[in-house]
Amino acid sequence: MKTFGTYDGEPFDELPVSLHRETIREFFQEELKDIMPFEDFGEMMHDYNRYMGRSARKFDSRYYKKLAQTDREKVRREVAQEYKKLFNWMGKREAAFVGYSNVEEGAQFLEMIADSVEEDDRVIVDNGCGSGLHMTALARLFPDKRFIGIDISDVLIDIAKELADKYALSNCEFLAMDRADAPFEDNSVDVLYIKSGLAEVSLAPFLEEEKNEDGVALDLIESTVRNYRMLKPGGVLLTFQHVHGKIGRETPHFTYESSVYWGDPRHDFNVSICYRK
Numbered sequence: 572m573k574t575f576g577t578y579d580g581e582p583f584d585e586l587p588v589s590l591h592r593e594t595i596r597e598f599f600q601e602e603l604k605d606i607m608p609f610e611d612f613g614e615m616m617h618d619y620n621r622y623m624g625r626s627a628r629k630f631d632s633r634y635y636k637k638l639a640q641t642d643r644e645k646v647r648r649e650v651a652q653e654y655k656k657l658f659n660w661m662g663k664r665e666a667a668f669v670g671y672s673n674v675e676e677g678a679q680f681l682e683m684i685a686d687s688v689e690e691d692d693r694v695i696v697d698n699g700c701g702s703g704l705h706m707t708a709l710a711r712l713f714p715d716k717r718f719i720g721i722d723i724s725d726v727l728i729d730i731a732k733e734l735a736d737k738y739a740l741s742n743c744e745f746l747a748m749d750r751a752d753a754p755f756e757d758n759s760v761d762v763l764y765i766k767s768g769l770a771e772v773s774l775a776p777f778l779e780e781e782k783n784e785d786g787v788a789l790d791l792i793e794s795t796v797r798n799y800r801m802l803k804p805g806g807v808l809l810t811f812q813h814v815h816g817k818i819g820r821e822t823p824h825f826t827y828e829s830s831v832y833w834g835d836p837r838h839d840f841n842v843s844i845c846y847r848k
Contacts, residue, residue: 589682703731
């Protein structure tokens with residue numbers, strides 16, 4: 572699997588070496604070891620894939636295909652609720668899922684975020700924080716910054732709070748809500764990052780006719796643009812998404828401002844973006 576993306580508007584195949592590299596990776600190793608031995612990860616993924624299969628069959632129905640043509644937002648929210656059920660069920664195992672499923676790419680993404688934080692930045696938002704693994708790693712690096720984590724799963728938010736308390740972090744706040752309802756005014760956030768927080772888009776192909784893929788990419792564009800509004804001038808948006816299947820054949824062909832999605836549409840790939848407003 573390859574990772575492609577842009578870094579402040581410039582295409583990259585590999586990120587520059589981060590000053591925070593060792594600190595971030597040591598934190599990952601210690602936390603993941605406490606949550607779940609790697610040997611147990613395969614069994615957990617088997618359960619996860621069975622759950623996702625049931626969800627896919629649910630949304631691959633005439634009702635949702637028809638509803639998607641007239642009320643895309645309702646479908647998006649119902650899919651988001653399905654993910655809430657999934658991650659409430661996973662609980663602490665969500666951190667193992669996030670960590671073990673793409674250890675290298677996840678660490679690189681955190682390095683990208685850390686290297687994008689500037690001295691004058693004050694508010695950093697993790698939109699889709701899950702169990703708080705990534706946000707805690709960053710909050711430890713920047714104790715003078717205010718971190719706000721948002722996730723639709725109240726169970727994961729409680730776990731994220733426990734993790735922040737474990738490290739006595741007083742610079743972390745957590746909100747349990749749909750990311751679309753994030754209570755931020757325009758131009759109020761310095762750094763916004765989304766790691767797989769657009770996960771519900773992965774079910775979008777089941778909502779469209781097989782040959783009509785435009786709406787799949789549109790969902791991703793609209794969600795990303797919505798998040799730009801809360802950024803201050805000079806603020807940074809960073810996102811890391813796994814792209815596959817019908818989404819993979821669509822996303823390589825669109826550009827939004829200086830942020831470019833592209834890759835090999837024949838294979839799964841990861842998309843990383845760093846965009847400065």
